[in-house]
Amino acid sequence: MKRTMVAELLRSGRVDTEVVVKGWVRTKRGNKNVAFIALNDGSTINNIQIVADVAAFDGELLKRITTGACICARGLLVESAGSGQRVEIQARELEVYGEADPETYPLQKKGHTLEFLREIAHLRPRTNTFGAVLRIRHAMAFAIHKFFNDKGFYYLHTPIITASDAEGAGAMFQVTTLDLKNPPRTEEGRIDYSQDFFGRSTNLTVSGQLEGELGATALSQIYTFGPTFRAENSNTPRHLAEFWMIEPEMAFYELEDNMDLAEEFLKYLIRYALDNCMEDLEFLNKMYDDGLVERLRSVVAEEFVRLDYTEGVEILKASGEKFEFPVEWGCDLQSEHERYLVERHFRKPVILINYPKEIKAFYMKQNDDGKTVRAMDVLFPKIGEIIGGSEREADYGKLDARIRELGMSMDTLWWYMDTRRFGSAPHSGFGLGFERLLLFVTGMANIRDVIPFPRTPKNAEF
């Protein structure tokens, strides 16, 4: 008989029909006469209750059904007598696929700390918390693809291994097939990268943006969604060495269009979560962050504030607030500043634009004032910066001058310059850190808890 997923049974299963369910036992309780098995199969945070008449089953079989065991149950779907759920199953047949020895299986009924669950990241998807997080993660990834597909954007796979350092965005991981014990050397004693796999020194990408611009100046509207890397020795709840990023890039978008898209995009994603993941959100709201659902609703409802960096700095200076890092025009805003603007001053998301050029990347479009660039950062409650983007400098001469001014090498940028040399188009784009979005949507506090297998300093297990 065909198996039915628990989510479907709980939602729309017809009582008095025979059903088969398969999954993992969360708990078993009961007495001499009857056993109650709570079964989860990952399709929903809710378990289905299986009621077994003890006399009707082999006692040895029932003993093997413990927390963590994998079983198959066939039986009649009936209205639930006691529990909070609509239906339950009166077991007719039970089969154990795989036991879970109560002496050694780490996920017993008692609660576990998130720290402990990180050490068993291979098993934590079997918990309520990580089931919820991973279902939401899936829903957000799908919503991202759907949003862009519906708008006529093309998903562009930018390279993971690269010889260029997109923007000096951070320390990089080297990728090599050279023998570290005895690498080939040039006559001058340097490492001879001409003998490496790619004939040159290569790294893991820190951003797909520059290649994304190549796509946008041909296909008009593209987005990337892929892994990016930072070899920074940062052991914090906000840093990962390997994380996923979404980077749309649009020809013929100016800064205003870019802001419109970013706001529409974030609201679409959060609305999608509210519409499709409410059971999981309510669980996380109850267990980890009792303001979560309300915060999500408020972001969808509010119009984002749009503000010049210069005005933002003035508000912060006039606030009378004692910040750890003092605020002056020209400084890079810290999380405390961003959150003051969002959480205390405006009480809604803020898009800050026109930043000083000295604190932003070389490719941003220069304003006529000679001091600022057409950057935009979207600031969110609890998170601070969730999106960073800009209109790009489309003028070959200005871009060339800025690159030289910064002393950057043209050797690895010749192809990027060609987009401005041939058929240059006004264009804009932004980057959204996927795990940062997930921190906001799930309410989890540590970024290691919103990715299945976190990579951090000294940790590449699983």
Place this chain on the structure above:
Amino acid sequence: MKRTMVAELLRSGRVDTEVVVKGWVRTKRGNKNVAFIALNDGSTINNIQIVADVAAFDGELLKRITTGACICARGLLVESAGSGQRVEIQARELEVYGEADPETYPLQKKGHTLEFLREIAHLRPRTNTFGAVLRIRHAMAFAIHKFFNDKGFYYLHTPIITASDAEGAGAMFQVTTLDLKNPPRTEEGRIDYSQDFFGRSTNLTVSGQLEGELGATALSQIYTFGPTFRAENSNTPRHLAEFWMIEPEMAFYELEDNMDLAEEFLKYLIRYALDNCMEDLEFLNKMYDDGLVERLRSVVAEEFVRLDYTEGVEILKASGEKFEFPVEWGCDLQSEHERYLVERHFRKPVILINYPKEIKAFYMKQNDDGKTVRAMDVLFPKIGEIIGGSEREADYGKLDARIRELGMSMDTLWWYMDTRRFGSAPHSGFGLGFERLLLFVTGMANIRDVIPFPRTPKNAEF
């Protein structure tokens, strides 16, 4: 005025309305009185024709409008007089965003070889061929996500940097932050990886399957879709060092279910291409592979043959065919054998199952005959193997014995074994190489031409 995409104008633009288009000039021709500009914006393979009354425009402006230039045109959408298209634009305003010097812009009207276009991969998305390929690539990626989302599968991001070698599937790229010029060494003179970023030696993943199984034995049905890597020095039209792979993994699926899913999946994707990408497919059919559309239609229509490896070998031996590699039971089938079965014997796709265990990976479920495993390869015309998969060995003892028999190390597999130790479930999965699918769907002959920025030996440009 808001820009309209060319695809929309050609499909449903209302004549006698004023429109704005933006894009890149493919050609300009005409005479003293009138100029015809073919404009493409990436939204479709078709150009829109802009007709400009030469007398109405600045002569200098018109001169700057050459192949490759980026322009904006405002004008009246009218029924097309001469060309093959429904509508064209009578220009009222023209603006040049970016010129493309005819002396240096590489993409002039004349055709270019695919080899030459690979050298300018940063510009080739502006050609008809790569516009078509990249739009199809996008459509296939979206269809993959939609297929699995609709079926209740969860997208699982498995790690890119890993300390384990999934299956000895191939040579690996090392990922390190050690200084190659002077790496730290242990007292015995070995490289001291405890000082590397992750505190151990790490590589780029060759497959997400093993981690995917962790997801499937918690969430029931997952899929991966991410980059995978092989550091093989293979300079062939079928090998990339960096490519994308889709790996679904399903608890409670046996081999038969796995075959059903693989067949349904491939047919869904190809039907999606036929339904959504016909203009691009027809272009590729005309330019590169005149059997393309017919082949796609035939695969959707045919029921795949399902056959034991043993029977397949017998057919090959009885064929009287002279193969380069002789066929014997136990041998790994070569492309010539696979294609003989598919293209000449059956004339439809074939799923070959129950391969000798010696030529398949350690994790495949062992058959009772002691000789074969529940592997399945889906063989396609022109491509050979397009999908490889299996039911997985769910029995702890059998898996443990096989790993020891093969002399593999348990040190990096302890977490994998835990899926069989705790609540083990029958489960299955398979892998689809995304670029191999695209070779089939686009009809392109070289895998470097179905990925935006190919990574191959001695090549990591862009």
